[in-house]
Amino acid sequence: MKKFFLLLSLTIFCIATVSGIALAKYPEKAITYVICFNPGGESDITARIQQKPLEKVLGVPIIMVYKKGGGGAVGWSELTRTKPDGYTIFGTNLPHIIVQPLTRKNAGYKTEQIHNVYIFEFTPNVLAVKKDSEIKTLKDFVEYAKKHPNLPVGGSGQPSANSLGTVEFSKVANLKLNYISFTGSGAAVPALFGGHVKALMTYTSMAARYPDKMRALAVAAEKRAKALPDVPTFKELGYNYVEGAYRGAAVPPGTPENVRKVLEKAFEKVNHDPTVIKKMEDLGFIMEYYGEAESKKLVDKLTVYYRNLLKELGLLKK
């Protein structure tokens, strides 16, 4: 029996060393970058911007793969079952990975299982109306909404940064808004242009995309977005309201530390690449530089915040 255990531990040791050596050379083959949303969506676009520079930094091909469904949940629950060897990484979105496990009985994953190695951008909420609307400023909007209770405001998804943001804003501005969820930021746009909803609580990236058709009233961030230099923040206008979505990249739980470090460094480097910064900022994204440790802190902080918010709204799962 003793012999057996000796042999067993020896075997394990050997395998560990061999795989350790193998991992030391990470990466040595193509890395799959899983996008949990549709091709052509924003998560896809940001990842596509990173694809070529990442390949240069890591020296291996990056293959994009789409596992959409359930607002990203299908992909992230797959993450928890993926081999933690660093050859499959996942794009992640906050607050999705926090809010889904809090509101769904079985989201298929826990927030702690999504191990972010880097969070690279922030897309704040923006309140926008049609360009030819009689509403010119946030003040006009507040007055209009006071006169028209239950004003329909469109946005992407529920519960999402857009939907929770609408609730938060109606609270600080003391309004009664009626949030209409659409199946994506893009799907809400025609409804605004066609006059089916009066305003959108959408992302800065959308406002940057339609400069000649959409008027952004205010940005829900600490600082203004580079792509929308003339749009004030809610804070500047006296509303304490900051909300939006972050994007990052994550690995499955149990991924070795050296692999995580390589990926963290690679994303860090790509995120400082001037062409990447230019492309991202032109599209309305705000660059962020959260390394692995900082990402965890951010997720922890936001988890507390969203738990309280959802509890207040009665949306926390029973």
Place this chain on the structure above:
Amino acid sequence: MKLKADRIFAIILILVAIVFWTQTKELQYKCYIFPRLILIMLIILSAVMFVQSFFKKSMPKGKLPKDNLKYIVISIIIVFVWIALINVLGFITSGVIFLSSLTFLLDLQRLTIKKVVSTILIYILVLIAFWIAFHKFLLVPLPTGHFI
């Protein structure tokens, strides 16, 4: 015969609809309203089919030729095992094994050794070609296992 099947199926559908209905109880209004509309529609239509099955005297005899159910069941089982093992055995290995076994199943009476060997060889070639075209060239992710 056909009418009896309709009658049983109508009852099954109504039962399924009731099961779905019980599942909608915990949902918010905006999440259950549409499924409930469909369920009402399904129940009404099934009830109509149920009643119809008593009044329609004769149905035109089914044009569908009789299928050999035994082989269908066997092949469904083979395919389920195939899917279960595809991530263990790998794309090409599992493909060759199960494609060949399906071919043999369809050709049981006329099976010769020459046919067995040639079938397996053909499938190996087809799968490798497929794998190169999709996995290597187009970068379509294919199921992977311990072997390729």
Place this chain on the structure above:
Amino acid sequence: MIEALSGALHHIFTVKIFLMIIAGLFGGLLTGALPGLTATMAVALLVPFTFTMEPTEGLIVLGAIYMSSIYGGSFSAILVNTPGTPSSIGTTFDGYPMAKRGEGDRAVLIATFASVYGGIIGVLFLLFLAPPLAKVALKFGPPEYFWMAVFGITIISSLASKNIIKGFIGGAIGLLISTIGIAPIGGDVRFTAGFSQLQGGIELIVALIGFFCIPEALTMIGQRGKKFHLTEAKRKKGIFLQTFKDVMKKQGNLLRSSILGTIVGILPGAGGSIANLVAYNEAVRVSKEPEKFGTGIIDGIIATESSNNAVVGGGMIPLVTLGIPGAPPDAVLYGVLLLQGLRPGPELFTTHSHVIYTFIISLFFATIFMLPVGVIAGKVLHKTVVRLPVRFLAPLIIFLTIIGSYSIRNNITDVYIMLTLGVLGYILKRLGFHPGPITLGLILGPIGEAGFVQALLIGEMLPNKWMIFFKSPISWILIILSLLSLSWPLFAKKLAKEWKVKGDEVEG
């Protein structure tokens, strides 16, 4: 515009571009013909390859792929009764019976001519009438989408005219399956029986492969005595010209279906899956012999195949003018444009006019080249399917269904779902429920639900929220169309009798 056009022509007439178009056409055709690999996937898969090209060249290749993958879907629809993409669902209704009669090559030719015709009409609309037509995209709000879904469901009355109750039950089953997963509005998780994998719902393509492909393969296995799947008819001389003449005689059908396809393409989120069935429905209703549809007649294929290729041009109309993608593959093209630094919208026609006109013109040529490419590929594929013994064909079809359902989301669960639905589909087929209405329900469910719930929420502003459904003229048009479509079988029976009486008199 003239200047930009001549510049574009100059740009295109190089050997390199022509070769790229041809390569794109072949690639798209094959992906389209394989069930599971849709036009959206084909375009998304090839996006990385375009990074190394110039923006215009990349767009040209993607356009060619898009156009031909929609067309390629008709091959599998005709030859193995499985739509290669959701845009060819209707092609199975008449294409497959034709192939079973031994007229597979003729059916493929009909699909080719109709696809080229429809593609050209769509591109012409894109070129000349984009700005005014794009406004249609904005007229459709949530209530209108709901009524469109209702109208879509009423199509069942002409699809399943033999047993309308069973047709609508099939539709309801499809609608019900579409509600599995996260609710589009509200976000609650429904009907997953505790499986977290089902949160994402049942992917349309997975269901499509399951409901169409597996029953067909199982039937082949069940009739294992048969050596070949389709009978090969003796090749008639002059079939190419004869078929061309036959198709061109149906100008009314071709034009109507192409225009319908363009309009449906303009509506964001709808696309070819709806267009082909709407066009089929209209073809049945206009026809003097509606009872012949479904038995393998030329009109059925013409309607579906010309309309789905017209969607390509139509879907790009709101994309290039407003920056709103029409059909789903357009969303991918949109991403490519953004990555290349080209923002769709009016400025695309002013500051980047050479790019956009080159693209449109190349799309036009790609459509025309589809004719020779399609004729060659169609001949080869037809021969393969006809000559491949069933003992190879049936396993290979199952193999393709596994690959197809796996590669959509790279998820083995989808393969299980596909096979389960396939077995269910086989049982349903034996009971007299056909896959057409079921998939129609699956397609329209999400559109109808989002429209319905969003409209109700917006309606809270009104004194009575249900009034929102009756406010706009488009809603009323769609309501009237639905009523007409629903009551059509009643008229049809009457009309058919009258025609029959007349016919008898003539004969007598």
